[in-house]
Amino acid sequence: MSKILIIAEHLDGKLNSSTARCVSAAIAAKPDSIDVLVLAADAASIASDAARIEGVSKVLTLSRTENAHALAAILAPQIAAIAGNGYSHVFAPSTTFGKDLAPRVAALLGVAQVSDIMTVQAARTFQRPIYAGNAIITVEAPASGIVVATIRTASWPAAANGAASAPIEAANADVSLPTHTRFVELSQGKSDRPDLQGASKVISGGRALGSAESFEIIYKLADRIGAAVGASRAAVDAGYVPSDLQVGQTGKIIAPELYVAIGISGAIQHLTGIKDAGTIVAINKDAEAPIFEIADYGLVGDLFKIVPELEAALAT
Amino acid sequence: MKILVGYKRVVDYNVRIQVKPDGSGVVTDGVKLSANPFDDIALEEALRLREKGIASEVVVVTIGPANAQAHIRNGLAMGANRAIHVVTEDAIQPLTAARAMLKLVDKEQPGIVILGKQAIDDDCNQTGQMLAALWDRPQATFASKIEISANVARVTREVDAGLETIEVDLPAVITTDLRLNEPRFIKLPDIMKAKSKPLETIAFADLGVESGDHLKTTRHEAPAKRSKGVMVKDVGELVAALRAKGLV
Ligand SMILES: Cc1cc2nc3c(=O)[nH]c(=O)nc-3n(C[C@H](O)[C@H](O)[C@H](O)COP(=O)(O)OP(=O)(O)OC[C@H]3O[C@@H](n4cnc5c(N)ncnc54)[C@H](O)[C@@H]3O)c2cc1C
Ligand SMILES: Nc1ncnc2c1ncn2[C@@H]1O[C@H](COP(=O)(O)O)[C@@H](O)[C@H]1O
Numbered sequence: 001m002s003k004i005l006i007i008a009e010h011l012d013g014k015l016n017s018s019t020a021r022c023v024s025a026a027i028a029a030k031p032d033s034i035d036v037l038v039l040a041a042d043a044a045s046i047a048s049d050a051a052r053i054e055g056v057s058k059v060l061t062l063s064r065t066e067n068a069h070a071l072a073a074i075l076a077p078q079i080a081a082i083a084g085n086g087y088s089h090v091f092a093p094s095t096t097f098g099k100d101l102a103p104r105v106a107a108l109l110g111v112a113q114v115s116d117i118m119t120v121q122a123a124r125t126f127q128r129p130i131y132a133g134n135a136i137i138t139v140e141a142p143a144s145g146i147v148v149a150t151i152r153t154a155s156w157p158a159a160a161n162g163a164a165s166a167p168i169e170a171a172n173a174d175v176s177l178p179t180h181t182r183f184v185e186l187s188q189g190k191s192d193r194p195d196l197q198g199a200s201k202v203i204s205g206g207r208a209l210g211s212a213e214s215f216e217i218i219y220k221l222a223d224r225i226g227a228a229v230g231a232s233r234a235a236v237d238a239g240y241v242p243s244d245l246q247v248g249q250t251g252k253i254i255a256p257e258l259y260v261a262i263g264i265s266g267a268i269q270h271l272t273g274i275k276d277a278g279t280i281v282a283i284n285k286d287a288e289a290p291i292f293e294i295a296d297y298g299l300v301g302d303l304f305k306i307v308p309e310l311e312a313a314l315a316t
Numbered sequence: 317m318k319i320l321v322g323y324k325r326v327v328d329y330n331v332r333i334q335v336k337p338d339g340s341g342v343v344t345d346g347v348k349l350s351a352n353p354f355d356d357i358a359l360e361e362a363l364r365l366r367e368k369g370i371a372s373e374v375v376v377v378t379i380g381p382a383n384a385q386a387h388i389r390n391g392l393a394m395g396a397n398r399a400i401h402v403v404t405e406d407a408i409q410p411l412t413a414a415r416a417m418l419k420l421v422d423k424e425q426p427g428i429v430i431l432g433k434q435a436i437d438d439d440c441n442q443t444g445q446m447l448a449a450l451w452d453r454p455q456a457t458f459a460s461k462i463e464i465s466a467n468v469a470r471v472t473r474e475v476d477a478g479l480e481t482i483e484v485d486l487p488a489v490i491t492t493d494l495r496l497n498e499p500r501f502i503k504l505p506d507i508m509k510a511k512s513k514p515l516e517t518i519a520f521a522d523l524g525v526e527s528g529d530h531l532k533t534t535r536h537e538a539p540a541k542r543s544k545g546v547m548v549k550d551v552g553e554l555v556a557a558l559r560a561k562g563l564v
Contacts, residue, residue: 011477071482072445073454096475100457103410103445112411112529115440129539130439134333135342138535145529180485181454184470188478197476201563225564233494243460243474243495250434250494252476258563269329275542279563281554296545299554309551314564 002031002088002123007079008038008050009070009097015049017198018093018151020158023055025151026091027159028120033057037082037171039075041068047168054162060171069183070097076104078173083109083146088123094150094253095197106148114139114149128152132249133272153197154255154276189242193219196245199228201258202277204247207234208263208285208303215240217307218262224314230254232264248273263303266291283307317427317486319362320420321396322413322444323376324352325387326437335538342536351390354432357492360499361462362430363395370464373397375424379416379520381405392510393502399513404520410438414446415525421451426487428469433458433491444491454484460495 004026009016019036026034035058036050043061051059060082066074083090083105090105092098094116106113119127124141126149141147196202203225205218215235222229230247231240247254249269255276262283264270271294274280282295285302292298299306327333328348335342351359365371376391378384379402388399402416421429434441448455456462456471460479463470464486473480474493548554558564 072457073448076449096458096473099441100445100455103442104449104455106442107411107414107446107449110529112409112531113440113442113446114531115442125534131327131333131342131437132329132439133539135335136537136539137533138537140532140534142529142531178452178454180488181456182483184481184483186475186478186480237495242478243493244476244478249436249439258558268332275539279558279561280542280545281558292547293544294542297554297557298545298547299549299551300547306551310555313551313555 002029003086004029004031004034004089004091005083005087006034006036007090007092007098007101008036008046009093009095010038010040010046013045015046016093016095017158018095018098018153019050020053021153021156022091022093022151023053023159024156025117025120026089027055029089029123031089031123035060037062037079039067039078041065048165051166051168052161053159055159056166058166059168061168062171062173066177070101071181071183072101072104073181074177075101076108077175077177079105080108081173081175082171087146089147089149092150094152098150102148102150109146109148111145111148112141114141114147116152117149118152118155129272132269133275134268152253154253189244193222194226194228196228196230196247196252197254200256201225201227202230202247202254202256203227203260203262204230204232204264205235205240205262206232206264207238209235209240212240214304217304217311221307221311224311227258227260228256232267232270261291261295262307264291265289266293317371318373318375318424319365319371320417320424320426320429321355321359321362321374321376321391322417322429322431323355323359323378323388323391324432324435325349325378325380325384326352326435329353329436335536339535339537349387351387352432352435354434354436354492356394356499357494357496358430358432359391359394359396360497361492363500364497365428365464371427375400375426377417377420378402379404379408379413385515388515389507389510390502392513392515393506394500395506397513399515401515401517402520402523403517409530410440410442411446411529412525412527413443414450416520416523417443417447418450419523419525421447428486429489431489431491433493444489448489451489454488455491456482456484456488457491458493459490460493462490462496
């Protein structure tokens with residue numbers, strides 16, 4: 001019998017769509033039940049959002065003040081305790097939240113962890129990328145023991161909301177929590193733009209933009225079509241944009257319907273973050289740039305001429 | 317305070333990885349091997365903490381095959397005081413690596429263990445978190461800034477929403493992100509000097525690490541290829557194509 005426990009990701013009282021993507025992966029494992037666990041200072045409203053996701057059997061809540069911020073050292077022992085109640089799998093999204101948390105849970109349970117599940121072949125058999133997505137491996141978890149895994153969110157659609165709501169129950173994890181880890185602050189770039197990980201359109205800029213000021217033309221173009229903004233590592237390292245815009249192997253892995261790479265060469269570490277995009281457009285002055293190998297539409301030329309033209313053309 | 321640094325050898329990030337035709341693995345014969353880039357960053361950070369007088373000793377740890385000696389010497393040449401080489405010819409998965417590291421932690425009693433956030437071969441992103449759990453100590457993953465005062469590390473972390481700052485009591489495990497620092501280059505004379513630095517080798521079997529709980533890899537395959545599209549001649553043609561697809 002398999003019972004899957006999904007750890008809900010949320011911020012500022014809002015459920016992240018990564019949770020519904022984990023539900024899709026869980027459904028693919030054909031379990032007997034799928035429960036979602038919400039750990040928060042006050043889990044009520046997040047839980048009622050999670051309860052609406054189609055495929056969810058039950059939502060469990062652990063509301064306590066220590067859970068106000070997602071600190072792995074504090075959440076992991078509670079999750080390990082709940083997982084011990086007969087769960088066969090624990091899934092978390094492969095976002096920075098899940099990547100930080102899941103291995104800590106796995107180690108407490110004394111089991112290996114599967115990172116970045118792309119496909120579910122059977123309840124304990126999965127495909128995952130290695131070497132920046134240059135190879136895909138099939139891995140089997142041991143026949144016994146809980147399977148702890150992170151779900152590569154770009155590989156899975158978000159499960160839709162259903163007609164009915166799943167029941168919500170307060171759970172109980174009787175464990176002592178450490179005080180050795182304390183939240184200080186979260187500094188977020190305030191923006192009305194769509195979230196990079198969920199956006200259907202993304203416009204990214206690379207090293208070629210040359211400065212934070214010049215990068216403004218990328219923001220302008222993105223705003224014109226309601227796109228999120230991304231960047232290459234080089235653009236982040238150079239300080240043109242904040243680190244949470246980095247797309248790639250070690251940044252965000254995304255799958256928008258439209259991805260536009262501007263002044264980005266197309267290093268393998270960048271490409272692995274975008275290869276599930278629907279349509280890829282590349283603008284680069286070097287006709288030999290590797291980005292053109294995977295672009296659906298390529299345009300060779302100077303971005304400082306092309307981008308304003310493109311913005312104007314899209315305004316009409 | 318002593319700092320233990322994870323220093324894994326991996327296929328260099330510039331190598332074009334090829335999957336073997338029979339699906340049994342990727343081609344590693346004759347390819348360039350280097351330190352995991354995140355581990356170079358981990359070592360650099362440890363050296364800076366020593367240069368600031370916060371750390372007194374930096375120890376690099378490699379769990380890997382007997383022929384990884386030259387790699388370990390690079391860590392010593394970069395500036396580590398000494399090295400521990402846990403020798404095994406098997407590929408070590410994160411849970412086992414964390415269990416092995418815990419044995420070394422018990423022996424060495426470091427104030428901080430700095431690992432990379434992920435090894436760029438397995439892309440697991442697990443070992444640091446697992447070590448922290450097994451050790452029952454704090455973790456500060458994906459660090460882009462580390463400040464140590466008294467017995468507390470204040471760490472800025474690169475998270476999806478932006479930059480998060482947390483405080484952890486020491487001892488603790490910290491894992492590095494790309495923006496933490498820029499690793500120094502190894503200088504030729506330092507390679508000579510490194511030859512006389514202490515390098516302890518321990519057979520993996522002698523560490524007494526419990527085995528099991530491995531994932532079994534049954535198949536390797538090349539990723540699905542995206543086919544090359546078309547080149548458009550100007551902005552007008554591009555916009556027309558995107559409009560035809562309903563994308564803009
Ligand atoms: C461990 C590790 C992890 C990494 N992780 C990531 C990651 O997650 N994401 C990531 O993106 N990278 C990552 N990288 C870095 C990656 O290898 C590349 O260095 C990086 O992606 C290059 O960024 P870029 O394309 O912006 O810059 P460049 O490679 O310098 O390319 C700039 C491009 O702009 C073009 N150009 C210049 N001027 C103009 C102009 N006026 N108009 C039009 N085009 C112009 C050039 O022809 C060139 O193709 C990682 C590297 C390592 C070692
Ligand atoms: N065999 C190893 N030898 C030394 N350090 C390792 C080894 N395996 C993992 N590590 C450390 O753990 C980090 C994360 O690895 P991983 O969990 O495999 O992505 C690496 O960046 C290293 O610092």
